[in-house]
Amino acid sequence: PTDVSPIHPEMEADITKFEEMLADYQAGRIPEDVFRVFRLNNGIYGQRQGGTSQMVRVKVPYGAMTADQLDLLADVVDDHSRGWGHITTRQNIQFHFVELAEIPTVMRRMAEVGLTTREACGDTVRNVQGCHLAGACPLEVLDITPWAEAAYRHFVRNPLAQRLPRKFKINFSGCDTDCGQAMFNDVGVIGATRTFEDGSVERGFRVYIAGGLGTTPFPALALEDFTPKEDLLATIEAVLRVFEQTGNRDNKLRARLKWVVDQLGIDEVRRRVLAIRKLLPASATWPGGIPPVVTEWGDEPAGVADGVTPTAMGQGTPVTLGALSDYDRWVEANVVRGAANGTVSAYAWCELGDVTSGQFRAVASIIREFDVDVRVTNRQNLVLRDLSEEQLPALY
Structure with missing residues (x-):
């Protein structure tokens, strides 16, 4: 079950202000161009299909997410969107076809697990990105x-x-x-x-x-x-x-x-x-x-394990899939080794960056069962960190 917390006062103020502005807009008290700027600064894009459908962009600073947040996103995409969300190249999560009238409810549900759409769009400081292996990279x-x-x-x-x-x-x-x-x-x-x-x-x-x-x-x-x-x-x-x-x-x-x-x-x-x-x-x-x-x-680096050659990373790194089994090929292409504490990281590929509600919940379950953490990558995938070598077969 998702563990919700009292909403942070700043987030509550953001949501209350959005409710007030939305009511004024729907009543014709403020014009479209004024509401549009406000809406965008709060991470809400109007869609071009007509009607009042919106795209909601959720900030995920440096890609870090908790199991409770993933469970909540699963509920949101089921209840308010179309059953899946989308990871962006800037480590945000987006979901489409949310009715404008439902936006405050969506914002409040997300705020209960510490997520916000504030300044995810507009002429603002956007989501602060970070290397998805930070703290786990040799x-x-x-x-x-x-x-x-x-x-x-x-x-x-x-x-x-x-x-x-x-x-x-x-x-x-x-x-x-x-x-x-x-x-x-x-x-x-x-x-x-x-x-x-x-x-x-x-x-x-x-x-x-x-x-x-x-x-x-x-x-x-x-x-x-x-x-x-x-x-x-x-x-x-x-x-x-x-x-x-x-x-x-x-x-x-x-x-x-x-x-x-x-x-x-x-x-x-x-x-x-x-x-x-x-x-x-x-x-x-x-x-x-x-x-x-x-x-x-603390900001101490992960360090390099003795006697281990760290997995090569970065642009232009070749991946040679020479193993015979599907599992071994997955390890060659997706597992990062070399951190001083002996843990490894493993990527989970998300086709086109899309993640279904069932997949959100499955990753949340993995986090709890394996006692690991997850980050969204700028390649629109997920990476599970702090794994042991022994956990890799079960994870696969």
């Missing part, structure tokens, strides 16, 4: 999980991020394998190190900015060689502030951060970002230092 410099959580908490509902020139995307990877795909995000954060003259090594980040795809792709550019941990949140906010101040609000086709760099040049954008970052800690409201969630959760 190659990582550090575990980006608490850092992605800190960024999510800092920017959701942040007044600075409510009416940006265009959407703003943040991504975290734990090493330069870059499973998180930093190079086509507005801010891509990659775990990195620097070595001092005395031989000591400091773990921190390399921050890339202004990447993007679309019809005119731009690779992200390095902001600086190394960003210390205590400067990371201030660095991301400084980038966001430059974007908010200089982004094109007249032409949405040239409104992303990549066009700011195209217009001003990377050197000028870099100068402005670093100048703002220098001033932020002087603010009376700036939290400063290492975010509390990082201190609480």
